[in-house]
Amino acid sequence: MQVRNDFIMSEPAPFSLKEGETFFATVKEKLSNDEAIITVKGQDVHVRFQGEIPKEDKVVVRIVGIKDHVLQVQAVPKAAETNGPAAGLFPAGELEKAEQILLAQGIRLSKEEKAILRRFFEKAKGTLNEKLETVQALANKKLEVAESHLQAIHEALHGDSFGETLAQLADHLALLPSLRSSVENSLQALMGNGLQTSAEDNLQDWKENNHDFVSNGAKVFHSPAETDLMEEQEIPQKNQSAETAESQQTEWTYWNEEWMQAFPAPAKNIIVKTITEKLSQAALDFKKLQIEMNKKLENAAFLLDNGQTSARQQAKQLVEAVIRTLDRAILQGEFMLFTDMKTEKQMLQASAKLAEAKQLLTEGKQSDALKAVKEVKHLLEGLRFQPADVKVKHFVSAHPFSGEDPEAAPKQQLLPQLARILKFPLGEEVSARNTFEQFRQLGFHHEKDVFHALLSKQMAREPQNIKALLLKLSQGEFGVIAAQAEHAVANMTGQQLLSKFDAGNHMQTMFYQVPVLLHDQMETVRIYLNARNDGGKLDWQNCSLYFLLDTEKYGKIGILLQALERDLTVTIKTDSEKLTEALKALTETAKENLEEIGYNVKGITFAKMNHKHEEEKTAAETRKADERNSGKGYDWKV
Template identity: 35%
Template sequence: MEIRNVFTRQSITSPNQTLMVQKGETYDAVIKESRDGEAVVVIKGTDVRVRTEGEWPQEGRATIQIVGEQEGVPVARIVPRPPQETDKQAVHFSASEPLLPELRQVGDWLQKHGQSLTKEIVSTLRTFFTEAPGTVEQKLDTVRAVINKHLELTNVHLAAVHEALHGKPLGERLVDMVEELKVNEQKKFRVSMEGKLDDSASTSMSRVGSPQEFVQQLLQRLTALLSEPHQKANGTEMMQAINLLRDKVLHAIEQLKKEPHLEQVLDLIQKEIGEGVQIHPAWRQAFNEALTEARQFMENGRELAARKALFDMLSDMEQTLSSGSSDHVPLNGTWMQASVAMQTKDFLVQTVTAKMAQASRDFQIVKRNVMHHLETVLHWAEQRGQAARLQAKQYLESAIKQLDNVILKSDLMLFTDMATEKQLMKASSQLAEAKKRLHQGDERGARKIVNEVKDVLANMVLKPSETKVKHFVAGLGEPQADLSKAFLRQMNEAVQPFVDGPSARQLFEALRRFGFMHDYEAAESLVQKGADGEGTPQNMKATLLQLAQSGNEPIARQAEQALTNLTGQQLLNRWDAGVGMQSLFFSLPLRWQNEVRNVNVYVNARQDGERIDWENCQLYFLLETKKLGDLGILLQANERSLSITLRNDRDDFAQKAAPFIDMAKKRLEEIGYHVKMVNITKLTNETKRQEEEKRVPSVRLYGPFTERGYDFTI
């Protein structure tokens, strides 16, 4: 959504540029070229074409004033620099205290972007370089990232971006909050117990006279307290049962990893764990459902999916049992489904059925529109001439946009299986190829592709995914009044692996759960539903904002740090309209083998209208793994031909990675890429490793692209 002409003052936007300049305003500019009454200048990092008035040098720095407009192009003339600006610049470079080398470096970067190193910026940078944690190199990386994103060099921007790039990973911040919340819950329980015992003591003392009678009644009261449902887990007998069940779960996990025959593993799990889960009704139901699901996968020949279902269930059980609380069930996947109250299931069934029916109807409408567009494309593609090709291209673009909206925005993708999503993604990429063929004059090739896509859409049968439906039901619960429980629920949902396998929509939903779209969605909700707060999006950022104001100092402080990290990532992912290239950075926590691990994702791509060009881009993933150490995965796409580079410092990494390469090729080709080359190299060279060992930084290091895969400089 783009909103223009909001301000009352007149704004002028020249063709092919997005920077809006104001008539009557003055700007610091770098003149790139000037001739024949026109010039190209750099204002705030953006190239702007202007018509010149008066005498202009061919290049150099100048202060220009916008004096008018001709045919949509701003007219500018050079004006003297204001005296205060001249004084301000002189202060920086002629003061008795010389500028630090890093400040001079920042000044050079700003100058390339058409900006000045002002007194306020110098003051902000001095504070940042003095007080921020990390090395000078890391701080320079942060400043460069802020400048490249065309953000102002303010304390808030620098702190947020620095935390995102070089601070404690978001996953570790969130895990620390979970541990702190557990401590708080234990304190609350102790206070509650003490209050009940105090009440019991005061009541008993008022009713009995002898100490012996008081002690006897107190013991009876204590016994009653220990027999309450929320205290059963602390009884000796219950603890023994939980410890025994946990040992069996750990043994089952080991067998699941080692035993090649899945049928034997299923029998073992059912025999050893089936009795143990009887101590909790939610566990019993979830266990039976997971076992049934795994057997169905196995009967359909999907052994990997069956093993994953079993592993997720056992991992959730082990995590819950390790926490020592039998009444806590992790709110994710099948376990959340088991915890849904029976009295609400009818409502959930009705809700999900209605949503699926509406999504199916919406898809039929989109499908009909796309098919009509493709018929029109075929009609125009049979005609000759530039006008016919232009018409066909416009209808193709509309069809592609509708398919992409189905993938990323339609509720349908919340229910259907991954095969359907891949079909739609492949159809979208094929239509993009048809558009390219039209542009090249290959009408026959374009018509062939369009006919293939038409056949696919005509025969497409929507199949609901049981796993996705269960996951959707889990998210329909009422918002938690208790912030701690709401945070734990969202934490579990956000870090768990993708439901029913990875896909474009699953990734988009994961980013939404973390709150990367929170500000936009909150504003949209406010506009659509009014300022009553109704419909406010529920995500990790929304909950962190509430926890930061909860009054609990340790939790509020950690929530603020996590929010700073999220805000920094949002700033680094801001859309740079009109610059031609786009950079993105995500630092995402992901649960892997019952632990939260961090994955850093770097994207560098050409802009294609309002989105990035997925056919020509670079993606770099930096993962922390227990067995292999840091692992870098670089994907370079050029016209959908993909080069993959795997980076790791282990000598036996090539041997270990070999079995997965063919599988990766197949999955990438399913969504429209062609893998032409796979390389395996070292992540860091020996010199770099020795340099890192000599210094002990206060924050974790993530090197730039030139050394480990990414550079924010575009």
Template identity: 35%
Template sequence: MKIQSDRAALPQVPSPTTSVQGESAAPTAEIAHSNRTNTPNTTKQPPEVAAFSERGMTLTKEAMQAVNTFMETAPGTETEKLATVKALAEKGIVPNESKLKAVHAALTGVPFGKEAAEWLKESGIPFPENTRATIEKALQLGRTQEAVKMIKSAELPAEVVKQIEAILKQKGIPAETAAALKKVAEANNIPVAKLIERAAATQSEVLNNAAKQKLMEAVQILLKQQPNNTLLMELARKVEKNAPVQDIVKALRTLFISDRAAAMKPLAEAIQLADMALSKMSTALPESCIVIPKTDQIEPGPAQKSAQMIQKEPSFERVLSYIKETMPELKRSLEKAEVLFASGKEMAARGELMKAIEPLIPLPAKQTAPVVPDELFAHVPPAAKDVLVTRITEKMSQSAIDFKQFKRDITRNLQTTELLMAQKASQQAKPVIETAIKTLDQAILKSDFMLYTDMKTEKQLMQASGQLAEARKLLAKGETQQAARITAEVKALIEKVTFKPTDARVMHMITQETADTAPRVLAGAMAGLYETPTARHAFELVRAAGFTYEHEQAVALVSREKVDMPPSVKQALLSQMHQQAADGKPEQMTTTLTGQQLLSKADPGLQSMMMSLPFLLGGQSENVNVFIRSKNGGDQVDWENCSVYFLFDTKKLGPVGITISSADKNLSIKVQNDKPDFQQKMEPLTVVLKDRLADIGYRVGSVQFSEFQAKEQEATTTKQEKTSMAKGFDFTI
């Protein structure tokens, strides 16, 4: 797709109608114009009309007029306009003036993400800072020195710092050190946890510096063997710039297998010291003070389950059978219900049973509210504090309940699957395991309890989802024994997962709750994804931009329930349009966003999507373009078999393109950039990338580096055959 940029170096990703193999090159403006002037009786249709008829679509008179008017009056070249028309045809969208305008803006105009980024800059809204989240993220990524720096940046009186250093020099046992720090804290009226963190940061820094020295020693040994190795030189520079020691060691162990014998000892010592530094920092951080009360997970009783069946079970015979078996004391009511049902009055029969069962349903147990420490609300205005505390605790209480229900449902599904597999009933097990996978995926992406938990929990659930998908494939092949083994492993993993809200996540939620405008919600979503890069936070960014605005409004309307929806950018833009903004920018941004939504509409065959989003990069709001194609898995993308292309425009490196292709969870990655030393700088990071993708069940095959080749793009464009989005995007640049 064509994405414009004010940077000359930024490559243009080919549009869906000109980028894919298999369709003839677009006609010139002269030919296209002459074709449009042909009479309807001619056998050869104009290309913009043929794009629809080839897909079995017959345009109405109004639609035909809209296409002709668009081709004659819309800005851009004939090829660009034809690409817009073909994009609508590929999606099966009947054209009209507004849809043509929206898709054309999305394909050829300023990317929405760039406009949103500029909008945030103009509004002057700062990105919320969450130091605790940043420290946690640094430690999870092994960046001990970064975490140390953030902890040491916290202000402490100079005299207190000297006292901490003096205590550490005494090298007493941990209990003595803690007691001494406690005395200093009490004398200076400072929380003891703050001093313990500072002491641990000082000790970790010493250990990390020692690890760096050992690591540099290992690199120097290898450089003596290979003095001209540019990769080793780059690794040495990364050590000096405080890159994570563990990452450098992994790179050396992977990239220099045959030559590292002499460097083995310093490498082993370096990783040991680095692990000690990381462990000391991690253990010093205070555990979350949020307390979720433990409640017994009581299964619904016969009366509760009977009431649920009366309301939801379509087969009334099953309802009667269950109540007869579990509640024989209702014999008289059952007889009345059977008579009513036999005379064709099923609703009256259900009402009769419900009247008898309702008095037997026990009252719900009172849920104890979670304990959220006041320190997390330190930056909240006093007037709003009580209301916000109530709202957050209510949300967390409900999240704890939802998590228990989720865990109970999926465990029951897995138990049923195991039982069916043991009975060799593979066909009956397939839909049950499918339900378990959907439940997991739904929890990861949309359940509110994922907003409060840590990255480790999310990673465990993603891993479980991948393992169940593997079990499903084995089951389809008839390998029941292996499928049963994986199912048992997943069940054991799920049983160990607990709902543990973190201070950092709750602080982020408090920030979002106090965000009263769409720009603040968007800024908070960008900061949340930067601090904790998880699937749920990525979805929250897409949601804050307004990509799901109409869908959520429709769901709320159909359900007739009050749905808690934060302000979105699209909602704000529509509001500004109604106020007739002078500069017309809200209308332009809304049109571009609507175009992207149309281009991401589900296809009957392959699913293709495009998104341009604001993205936090180096503390600044920038733009990222995302293009996705995959097999259509119903209402979702098939993440095991898809291609995702990211296009960034960075200040230091210029344009960076990343293509990730997955075939049966086997990944191949291609990274593009025009800097001559880009591969040399990035190659050591590929080792870490592979490890992190492996953690969630993907296998990385190759990571290739190349330049953006304008000449190759021109050659490809001239040779293109008939295009079809049904074959997906060709992301060759």
């Protein structure tokens, strides 16, 4: 689809535009009588013509200046083209066009690379424009011109969607009926029945050895939705008043044994032992993290309370350190595999509030920053480690003792892996951590996980994810199955290449295709992300995020979120009036959820999905957001 190509082509690649220079350009979209989006050196630029826009698509333009943040250009008459400075720059053939696109990004081709490019144009499926868009995407990411890179990017941009490719593979493996049944029945039974904590000795040992954790009111294996299925048992606490005991009671629950019947007795003991050890360590890690962050915030508050200007920079460094610690804990901390959604949201709120304090310090508002730091310190002090039963059971289902055979054939392992990601997060609210874990289970971090496993010498069991299984299928099977697996691997690799982080660029772009199960059909949600580079990370306060889903029932649905200094606007695009009415009823809830994690929602609007120009409009909207987010100077991007 064109939207993905335009979006990927929005990779920031600033180039010199000097007054008086002349370039060949293509008029991509006319915005008014004198404003247009033109393509210059493979990049899209918003310009204003002096006089009317030429009727021809191919024009020669001269840069005359910048006014009101818009580039001013003048069309050069055809009579002057042959003698102008742009003469001979526009390539005659498609291969020459591709070379010019790469050259514009500073990539000079060797003889071998030119041969690779030629073979790609000769053998790759698709139109010439699609092939040029693939080359443009590769150039924007400044990737090496290699056959594997070109094939992977072309597959991701112009091949079948990732969900469609997986569905075709599952169909050839005769997994689709089992997959639908598994998603709708088996996993719901797994998450509904839960774990039977039959190893009483192990459980009691853990309680006795972790009295502090128990007495803090931790609720293990419990969710309000399953209260009617559970029996609650109060753990008596020594030297506590009746009121304190009631407020800090711990609930231990016991489910029926259906799910556990599949396991032999030793496996049940291993499950309970592993869970209790993991929860014990997670509680210790959580407490250690609290102490570390509160100490730094206390020091920051002390420095700010003195009112000295010289202490501002030191306090800012401490605040930044706590933000890094929080963000790392949310995405990498093992305790986040177990804690409840409320705790995760509170940690996100703390991170957002500290980002506000950091900005206030930059502006010299020490008293306001001090107030924000104290608020976060109070919030973090009140956090309690609360394991969520859904997350605990999901942890069990994703590990070897869940009953899966790690030595089973890849096609047998593929079914439970697909079922797990298609219903992720399995009855729980979507959160930052479980979304990250879904991407990991898909295999978007496969190479990184293997690398870390090798460094830590823990390769006894290879990381299990969809990409790992697809690689095995592509190498161990024959015919259609191997071919489908290869297509799926190439699609994923292309997405990874197009989402490559470039520390040298001010703006970052990413592109993902996430499979979902809708009405027994495997569909694909396409995700396009533009964000400012914030010290080697994506700046969540200044970014644009676009979700695109093509459904059989409602047609295309687009959701565009644009954030500027945490002020967020949301645009929902659909042609279905029924869906519009249904979603309007949820806007207040959506607004509350977004504000809970630190955004200031300025508005949620609905618009029609303009199929003819949707792609260009989306790209233009994203581009305008990028220009506002560019900080200083004029950063002209595609």
